[in-house]
Amino acid sequence: DAEITQSPRHKITETGRQVTLACHQTWNHNNMFWYRQDLGHGLRLIHYSYGVQDTNKGEVSDGYSVSRSNTEDLPLTLESAASSQTSVYFCASSEASGSNEQFFGPGTRLTVL
Amino acid sequence: SQKIEQNSEALNIQEGKTATLTCNYTNYSPAYLQWYRQDPGRGPVFLLLIRENEKEKRKERLKVTFDTTLKQSLFHITASQPADSATYLCALDIGQGGKLIFGQGTELSVKP
Numbered sequence: 001d002a003e004i005t006q007s008p009r010h011k012i013t014e015t016g017r018q019v020t021l022a023c024h025q026t027w028n029h030n031n032m033f034w035y036r037q038d039l040g041h042g043l044r045l046i047h048y049s050y051g052v053q054d055t056n057k058g059e060v061s062d063g064y065s066v067s068r069s070n071t072e073d074l075p076l077t078l079e080s081a082a083s084s085q086t087s088v089y090f091c092a093s094s095e096a097s098g099s100n101e102q103f104f105g106p107g108t109r110l111t112v113l
Numbered sequence: 114s115q116k117i118e119q120n121s122e123a124l125n126i127q128e129g130k131t132a133t134l135t136c137n138y139t140n141y142s143p144a145y146l147q148w149y150r151q152d153p154g155r156g157p158v159f160l161l162l163i164r165e166n167e168k169e170k171r172k173e174r175l176k177v178t179f180d181t182t183l184k185q186s187l188f189h190i191t192a193s194q195p196a197d198s199a200t201y202l203c204a205l206d207i208g209q210g211g212k213l214i215f216g217q218g219t220e221l222s223v224k225p
Contacts, residue, residue: 031211042202042217043157050210058212090156099145100211102204104156 002027006091006105014113019078021108023091029103030096032074034058034066036087037107043090049074050096081112116140119203119216126193127224134188134219136203141214145206146179146186150199151218157202161188193223 004025013019025032030051035043045058047066055066063085065077078085088109092102117138126132136146145164149157163170163179163186170177176189190197200220204213 033212035215040217043215045212048212092156094211096211099147099162100206100213101147101159101162102157102211102213104158107154107156 004105029093117216120219123220132190136186143205149202
């Protein structure tokens with residue numbers, strides 16, 4: 001069965017360190033998204049991609065970057081982790097056309113100390 | 114400013130009753146509106162989609178209405194069960210290449 005996975009599921013890091021969160025989907029979807037979820041804010045879009053070599057900034061992109069070298073993966077990098085980036089991160093994917101229903105991964109809980 | 118609002122207070126109801134959740138938005142003209150369910154520690158799961166030209170959509174015990182004049186969607190769960198307890202998110206598709214704008218979610222608790 002097709003799926004979308006994220007790793008690690010939990011991560012504790014220190015301020016200033018570079019962190020990369022992995023996202024891998026086997027749906028063969030062109031669209032991929034990264035969100036962060038915080039109490040009181042819901043899901044906020046960080047970056048998204050419509051295909052290989054395509055990346056775009058979302059609502060809260062400062063301090064984050066992504067790259068898309070293949071269809072299956074969209075890793076999210078925190079260049080220099082800050083305590084404000086402590087959050088739960090979700091990756092999602094969707095088809096390039098149709099209803100745009102998004103399929104979400106299980107999430108990564110990141111703590112920046 | 115553009116915003117989406119869902120019931121900020123948690124909704125507590127008795128098993129067997131109908132739960133009604135609200136999603137209001139301003140300054141958007143969504144092509145579609147979607148509803149997702151999220152359980153603690155898990156990612157959201159798609160439930161239903163309704164198009165701007167549809168007034169109502171049903172799926173088993175779920176019903177969604179969409180009023181583009183009021184800029185509001187209502188999400189109903191009939192004959193609610195404790196297993197329906199979760200957070201429910203509405204999301205607007207504003208026709209920007211698959212991007213969704215999510216509300217903050219409403220927590221539903223169904224008591225036996």
